[in-house]
Amino acid sequence: MTTRRAIAPEELDTLNLADPRLHAESDLSAVWRHLREHRPVHWNPPTDTAPGFWVVTRHADVTSVYRSSARFTSEGGNVLETLLAGGDTGAGRMLAITDGERHTGLRRVLMSAFSPRALEPIVESVRRTVNRLLRDALEKGRCDFATDVAAGIPLGAICDLLGVPDRDRAHVLSLTSSALGSHEADSTAVDAWIAKNEILLYFAGLARDRRDSGHSDVIALLAGSEVGGLPLDDDEIILNCYSLILGGDETARLSMAGAALALLDHPDQWQALKCGDAGIGTAVEEILRWTTPALHSGRTATADTEVGGRPVGAGEIVTVWNASANHDEQVFDTPAELRLDRTPNKHVTFAYGPHFCLGAHLARAEIGAVLAGLRDLVAQMEQTGPAKPVYSNFLSGLSALPIALKAA
Ligand code: HEM
16 A cells, blocks of 8 residues: 555645645645546646646646647657756657657658657566566565566666667666656755766667667667658767667556556455456556556647647647546546456546557556566565655656566
8 A cells, every 4th residue: 555645635736736745745636526526627837937828627638738749849858857947958859759750750760760669679578677586485485566676667678679788777777767856855956967868878889879770679770760751869878778768668667567556455346357257458557547657747838738628828838638638537537446347548648639649559568467466476475664755747657666476
């Protein structure tokens, strides 16, 4: 179980939804419910150091913002951290923060590496890794599920995609954690900035080695492709490698650790999974909805417009909250219940529209492998200590989950 202070809707006007501690240490479900019902498009006021921003909470409004990259651009940044800091240097070059034709062209190049067929060998290796990590944990009888199991899975898959050598993987993992979801309440934006720059430098080195080297990984794919009739330059290759590692590692790890916690907290659902009443396919989707590792996405209005009937000015920051949309009563029957056989399940965990997560198939396969591994190899699990949250206004989940487990 996790103990988080429930925030009452009356406290809404004192909250800053950009504060990482708020998301890590409290339960905002009553606030989201209140906003969806009474103030679905809410203005989070400016602070001394950062501008204000719109907070969009209903599923229908969230998907309508996601759908229209002409009205709501990602090029000013797509998360609060960069939007509030005044922009992202990768704009127009990194897939997630590029719009229009260049986005379409770049996405087309990368899609070939992310099709279910292309990913088959990687998914096969994910299954082997999951089984190895679970067997190691079962042998010891206890583990930290977040660091000993979940952390060992997605980065390995992305490193396979990118052709990162084994010897560098632990280093890349520690940089990724510091750059995005902070595991400590007191780590600073400077730590994150340094880690990001170290990742970029690391990929600069790797990209240099890969040009004309006959490799078949994503770095080589980017190096050999053209967008708009021109080859990608080194910066574009590096930035897009970086975006895969940042977009696909911690998010997936958090969903897997969150899956284990969800099963520990809901013994009836653990039984439903074990006896086959809930299949892996629907369980994966429900875990994605339940954990919602990416709390929000951000955009900038390109012209005066409206969202959910509220006027939004040109240049204003608009954030859409997957965490709220995934619990919208208009779309989900009993959204506060974990139901591993839920169908339909129109969650927006991977966003929606033109920027829909490129790694969705891989992430689903990873979570599916963990759920199948737990179902087939583990008879019993028990939480043995407090779970620790990550501190971020963008990522949500656990950096530690100590458990004891017994083999089936
Ligand atoms: C985009 C979530 C796994 C790569 C996105 C977006 C979300 C998201 C919400 C849209 C961002 C926006 O609209 O601004 C997640 C979650 C994951 C996950 C929750 C795991 C549970 C992965 C993996 C990879 C990946 C495994 C790759 C290895 C990307 C890329 C984009 C993206 C490249 C940008 C797509 C575009 O702009 O066209 N992801 N993601 N993600 N994701 Fe994921």
